[in-house]
Amino acid sequence: MLKLGIIGTNWITEQFIEAVLETKEWQLASVYSRTLTKAEDFAQKFTNDAECYTDLESFFKKGKFEVVYIASPNSLHFEQARAAILAGKHVIVEKPACSNPKEMREIIKLLRKNRGVYYFEAARHFHERNFKMLKQQIKEMDVIQGAELTYMKYSSRYDSFLAGNEPNVFSPRFSGGALQDLGVYLVYNAVSWFGVPQEVVYYPTKLHNGIDGKGTAILKYPNYQVNLNFGKTANSYLASEVYGLKETIVMDNAAELKKITLFDGQGSQRDLTQEVDKNPMLSEVQDFTSVLNDPTSLDSWQQMDDWLAVAVQVNRVMYDLRTSAHLYFDADSKYIQ
Template structure:
């Protein structure tokens, strides 16, 4: 059994621990929080036996093999590096790091230390995404257009508009709509089509409360859209934290169109095959053909299983890890460009 500790006590960490309890190859043994009592109250009901309020102690612990990092984005790379120095494998919540440069440093350190570093991009590790990849490659014909979208209203928007500085809209935390929500759109696009030749983006931004006039990190994005150009195709990304997007994502090929939703964890796949009816300006198969793919109730089990297999040296899992590393780096490179065009900078960009 791979012995996991967690960094973080948020809702996503709760969901991870639930998935960990369903995994046959891993178990929860430890939890970290800056407050030791909080680490204990989070971990004890979930079966943990070791509790930490020191990252150094966690990194040195002989009771822990791997660490799930689910702290604010700005802390992902520094904390992952500390765990790697301690010989721990790391599964890092998205976004993996503040920017491509930081991510590359983490992957290089993991490789040098002989441990596995993987981004917890749950929507790429599911059976449904594997099905999406196969359909895009073999059933749609040449792809010309694709749209990946995910927007969801956050209750914290009211606090931001009221003048409160909060983590999810704070450049110091490497946060904002793109890093929190848009990443669910960027990474599938990169996984399906690779790194684009051109990135063009527009964003809705806000000045962060409490920033000094000369602060270079005073803007944060609330919503945005980006076009990724590949020469033979264009991929559109739409994301935000100010509204609810109710449309599915889709990939449009010359022979068929594939739709799925939600983007953050696809479960409803539909294939619309093109029917040549001449100048009929409608899709004849209006409902499409639903494609059933078995899915676990908690899809984070999939990323845990892939991570455990890579740690155990499974050749297929190790090859997949190399591919996922490239997806992470190329996705962050795209997000770096989007943020640059939006005027959103993080402290990690300035070093």
């Protein structure tokens, strides 16, 4: 059984724990929260046996877990992952794993020094069957003429922002904003399906505190461009598309891939949809579980390295997009080019 420790007690951690428990290969061992009653109430939903901590140092030093799942505000991911690696714990950290390339480089350096520790960015859709199938499908296209990818969902936290508050997800202090929160999914799609773009530019709609509420990013490739539309202050019902010569792949939603159709441009269409899990985090959990169950094998290392290489590229593209729009975070003050 893999022993899990968690940081962050919001709904996403519940969904993650439900996924790990579904595999029957994990147990919840340790819970960290800033508030003891919150940690205890959270743990009780799943088990009577988990230890609870309110001090992060003790959590990493004494916690009886091997793997930590970090689902805290974005700006805290780096320091928490760093502390975990130094304590010899494997890390599954929510997207975006790092606020900028400087943090990502530090993580890579730490992983080199602490061989045996695994580190995964939890980009859930990247591990789903539909995502992998699309990667293969796009690879087989003779001609690619670009893509239009959309992911835009009104956030309930925007109500709070409009009421005069600054929720973490709309705060530069916490490395928030539309690009970091939802745009990251589409950057994963672009980098995984088309490779690293040659040039990128981001046109955000900024809110009064300077953070991006929504925006459009253009990723230039040698022979085409990929346009990303994402946001947290409006809802979009647009489908997403990848263009071949005559054929077009249509996705209902580029980040929540539930229905995928290939139109051949000559009157026929084919349903490419693969089985979709009820819990959207199950695929990533299954992938991480198979690696963590065999941590000393070379295949496991290679697999983690491959995923990490994509995470590093996504992190760089995200930073280039963000800085193209003069969007800076508190976490960037430590940034040295």
